Amino acid sequence: MILKDKVLKYIIENSMVKQGDKVLVALSGGPDSVCLLHILNSLKNELDICIYAAHINHCLRGEEADKDEGYAKELCRKLDIKFYSKAIDINNIANEKGISTELAGREERYKFFNELKDELKLNKIAIAHNLNDQAETIIMRAIRGTGLEGLIGIRPVRENLYIRPILCLSRKEIEFYCGKEDLRPRIDKTNYEDIYARNKIRLKAIPFIEENFNKDIVNTLNRLAYMCNVDNEFIESMVLESYNKYCLEYNKSLIIKKDAFKEKEALLTRVLRKALMNFSGVCNNFEMKHIYDIISFQKGSTGKSINLPNDVKAINSYGDIKLEKNKPNRLKFEDKSITMKINDIISETLDFGLGNAKYSICFEKIKFEKHINFKDNELIKYFDYDKIKNVIIIRKRLDGDKIVPIGMTGTKKIKDIFINLKIPKDKRDEIPIVTFDNKIAWIVGIKVSDEFKINKDTKNLLKISFLRKEF
Missing domain, CATH: 3.30.465.60 (Uridine Diphospho-n-acetylenolpyruvylglucosamine Reductase; domain 3)
Structure with a gap:
């Protein structure tokens, strides 16, 4: 079967797209994503879909990473596909969050893809996982002690948003396709270094199993994933029936x-x-x-x-x-931070203190109204409620804190802002910092971030009022 037809059949069998869908392809520039982009582009008229591409430059491999981005951009130009890219210092983000560069990279990629989804009104995000990725995932999960759901591995469709059209292709088939179409994808040399667990499975475990136990282990593990998925669907139908029988929202x-x-x-x-x-x-x-x-x-x-x-x-x-x-704690003045979930806020008043600065803070979720005076005063600010996904934290400043000031696209260090405003050092730790989803939204009384500003599409507001008790 021609590989393009194999992918088309897989897309249809798994109901990945429908007519008129706008599909964003995650394009690294490597063989998998290049194959995915090229095949989807060749099928776009048959499927009646529109293709976009997004690339993240992780800034991990210097000039090589820049060449990856240049290749991806040029490929999209040749194919007449709209291309979006973003450079992110993944090492810096990983260090700030205390996580691996692998996890930080994944988080930032999906964050960027979802930003584009909202901005461009996209319907699907296509990821270039393949048969070999599936086999590696199953081995990794088995080693960690997964259950039945874990053995399903990578799903063809997740959340009716993320689709994996070439999950039916092996790495050899992908390399063959790229060669046949003279695509000349970029090769990330770190994929051949056994520095990550997945790389060790790819480079050592699977070849060892193929040589000593089962030369067709990749397809065998994919059949296992399919069978587990069939069984799990049956079990989930029973779970839903029992859930409706025994569980009651009240x-x-x-x-x-x-x-x-x-x-x-x-x-x-x-x-x-x-x-x-x-x-x-x-x-x-x-x-x-x-x-x-x-x-x-x-x-x-x-x-x-x-x-x-x-x-x-x-x-x-x-x-x-x-x-x-669990009800949120009513914090006392001597507490140093407040953490709240955005979904818990309707109207809430809490006490907060930093050093000699004492405040009562009022959080209110309200509907957008044109008559609201958004320039009320420096201790009352309004933010786009729907741009906040999860957690609000109010705390003192931390080393390395940065903000994107209103009207700007780049970040500015809070330390530099304090120095420019000649705020005494002994007072800087008494100025509350408001963060949304770990991004600084407001240096209270001083500056507001551009990232959560109100615009013409704003429907709901988060009003935060600081009432100074004593200073």
Whole structure:
């Protein structure tokens, strides 16, 4: 079968796109993403889709990274595809967050893709995972002790947004296609260094298995993933049926009836996990140990409670388990920071203090109205509520803090702002810093960030008012 036809069949079988979709291709410049872009572009008329491309320069490989970006841009020019790129210092971000460059890179890529999705009104984001990536993922998860869902590996479609059209192609097929079409993709030499766990599996584990146990291990693992997915879909249908039977949303809480705990362990654990994820709205941080904590706890005395991740509290009520949100603490003046989730805010007033500076802070979610005086005063500011995805933190300044001042595109160090304004050193740690999703939104009384400003598309506002108590 011609590879293009193989991909078309895979796209149709998995309902990846529909007519009129605008599809963003994650384009690194390597063989996988170049093959993906070229095949999708050749199928765009048949599928009736529009193609865009996005490239992240991670600034990790100096001149080589710049050449990757140049190649990707030129390829898109030749194919008449709109191209978007962004340079990000991944090493700096990884150090700031205390995470690996691999994880930091992934987070920044997806962040950029989703920014473009919102800006360009895109329908799908195409990622260039292939059969070999799938095999490597399954081995990695098996080594870590995954369950059935983990053995499904990489899904062809996730969240009806991320699609993987060449997950049906092997790395050899991709290299053959790139050679046949004379695409000459860029090669990242770090892919051939065994510095990451995935690279070690790719370069050592799989070749060893192929040579000593199963020369067709890549396809074998992909068949395993398919079979696991078939079984899991059946199990999930039973989980949904049991969830609807045993779980009841009531007055901002979720009640899991005690009869659920009579079910088989395989079903019960999945129902509990679904309950936790549905109630919290968060898919991560819940582990099997938390599930078994609930099962053990349910057998104990009524009235007892346990705290779980994502601000969830479980209460034993005569054998029923009631999930509630932990109420935010009312902080005292001597506390040094405030952390709140944006979804919890309707109207909230808290006390906050830094050194001799004491404040009452009022948070209000309000509808956008043209008559609002947005230049009220330096201690009252309005922000676009819908641009804030998760967490609000109010704290003192930290070394290396930067802000994108209103009207600017680049960042400016807060230290330099304080120096330019001649703010005494002993007063700088008393000036509150407001951050949204770890980005500085407001140096209170001094500067507001451009990233959360109100524009013509703003629908909801977050109003933050600082009332100075004493100084």
